[in-house]
Amino acid sequence: ILILSTIGIIYLITQLFRSLVDLDNADTAKPLLSGLGDSWLFRLSLNLLGYATILVPGFLILKYVRRTNYLEKTAPSCFPNLVRLCLSGPDPLLGMDGAPLGGPATQTQSHSSLKQGSLLMFCFLGLQLTYLTWGLLQEKIMTQEYETSEGVKGYFRDSQFLVFVNRILAFALSGAYILCVRQPRHMAPLYKYVYCSFSNIMSSWCQYEALKYVSFPTQVLAKASKIIPVMLMGKLVSRKKYDYYEYITAVLISVGMTFFMLGSSNQGKETGVTTFSGLVLLGSYMLFDSFTSNWQGELFTQYSMSSVQMMCGVNLFSCLFTTVSLLQQGGFYHSLNFMIQFPKFMLDCVILSLCSACGQLFIFYTIATFGPVVFVIIMTIRQLLAILLSCLIYHHYISAMGIAGVIIVFVAVFLRIYCNQRLKAIKGRRIMAQVGSGKV
Template sequence: MEPEWSSLFALMLVISPASAQDSDLDGAWSDFWILRFFINLAGYTTIILPGYLLVQYFKRKNYLETGRGLCFPLIKTCVFGNELKSGGQEEPAPTSRTEGTESSFTKQTLKLLACVIGLQVSYLTWGVLQERVMTKAYGRTETDPGVKFRDSQFLVFMNRILAVTVAGLCCALTKQPRHGAPMYKYSFASISNILSSWCQYEALKFISFPTQVLAKASKVIPVMLMGKIVSRKSYEYWEYLTAMLISAGVSMFLLSNTQNKHPSTVTTFSGIVILAGYILFDSFTSNWQDALFKYKMSSIQMMFGVNLFSCLFTVGSLLEQGAFFQSLAFMLQHPEFAFHAGLLSICSACGQLFIFYTISQFGAAVFTIIMTLRQAFAILLSCLIYGHSVTMVGGLGLATVFLSLFLRVYARSRMKSKKRTAQCQTPVQKV
């Protein structure tokens, strides 16, 4: 009886106005990336706009002072935060994030090494699974070529729903600090993260592989510039210099060792625009999360808040477009896809744990450098395993990267030692 019910449910999901009868029509409008972008954005707006109006309403009404009832704690947390004082103060002054000054250099190095290994393992595995899900057909037989799964937004939803579940369980089972950031502030990082993921998938259809490599390798500079806008950060000249050297070194290594292994498609104007959108949204996401960590919160709380809004945005857009039930039907028809999507979500959830912890401990720029080096690590590992040779240009690129990292660590340690020396020499004023 159960298999019959599953088959009936799958049939009900497949038979919809946007099913096989309209496949040609869907293929026509789906060729225009800008139309799909605005359709997705319109779906997110139907959630963002009412939320924005509610937040403004509760602030104008001074609900923190006049509100009562069962909904008061929820509204207070979502709109005002948990550590507000009475007297009309709208938001708490953010406290500085701990920089690990009390920890030894060895302890900080081990933390950074653990973050690097965790991020590399999680996202290298995630990349392999992502390629399998998005490029290979399911249900392929000798007579049937199979069908590919094309809705990347549903995969984003799958990743986020598992991540918010894991983070929610951790928050419920372990003691977490109280923090003052209103819940609605997580939505900014959530929407930018969703849009950056969409742009990353979409750009691959319009750009060549070398263009993709150069863009991802040079992402450190846009992240630092966005940090000046979002958090009013100031960077030393050596930080800009090492960032440019790292980008140049990674680009040299990747292009010299992958130019013959990937088909090079034509880079179009649309590809450049989408790629610029990906870099812009991705730079904002990490810097906004870095700014939120100035409030008293843990990486688990950050993971829960961001993924909660991501689930809300993606499921709302999928339901409005009618793609949610189509994707569920695809999962029922192809159990192998369901298995792969589950593994993809697990890798994504593990990767997010390391992402938020890395940003909370070392900041957005260091996290971006680690992720920039991820592609170089993958190719270097392939060279070691399969015996591929590294070209002279690739070796020079690797040497540039490691020299830049050494200079960055050395300069940072010198800056910290100078600050500690200046603090020790400052006379204590008597009251």
């Protein structure tokens, strides 16, 4: 009863907020607070209410199960097993025929230089093609005007629907892969994915919403600068320690980002308010994204799951969150109507979703085959190309100071990669020297 009452109260609050701005019938009656409908803070509030429809009852169930020792008192059956899977992980005595917990055995094959080069080129082109296309479509959908053959024009505004479109196909692909390819035994409670799933959809929403207020090159450069919030979250979540070069490169990135913002601030249509909103959204994106990566790192360490299992678990809850929120707000109805009215938008959404899902698979394959350093270099090159393509296609203006800022940021990123590898090599030689002296 308490859970149903909670869901009902949250739903009523959501509908009350929607009625204040009259999202469905803005033309037939004057809304009480019509100006709020275009506010990103108001849209964010509606989204959070939708997510609370799942989060609050889930929290109450978790507390009840733990306080009453429900799993210890009930005999194994379908429903208790489902509760156990969600809240405490699978029964360790069941299903031990899966792959070992440590993950699928790594196949150590000696590839020829030609084969390695071909694989590297395949990964490079795959990542560039999927994510450059994804970035350009992302900017097109959120900033460009759609037009029908009859001359009807319109802008698409629902960032959350784009998050859903990306997540649903990624969930389907990862689920199909898990069914077809043997995976390590999954030991993590499903609710552990909720944290990084929530931060993941929030970071994606902020990323899409920010394009209404800042240019795509600004957003890409902000992503290259997310090392700073990653370090902050690493300190808070994982208690990590960082070397001096990491702090130095973080400062360089901050300087470069400042130069870029100062050098690209005179774009006529931008105002202080929109720029501030864009920066707040970009900052929120980086914080949520940094939390996501650090939380996922903790899950990998604690439960030794595969990357595809992580992809499937995170996207499962992302689909649940966004589906409930879109249903409450009528987002599916409005977005599907927009699709019918502007068929080009439907095609853009399909390609965007395919690029996002395939791009995630390319990420996992590249890291597994060549390691994270090669992946970071490829994606840094992709960011440079994304800025260049966006400026050429959508005619963004960047001054000499802005170009200098871009150069400083990417020099700092490559310097960070070089110092990281150099330090690892030095530590490796020291260990080998100590082992050698010990044998003597």
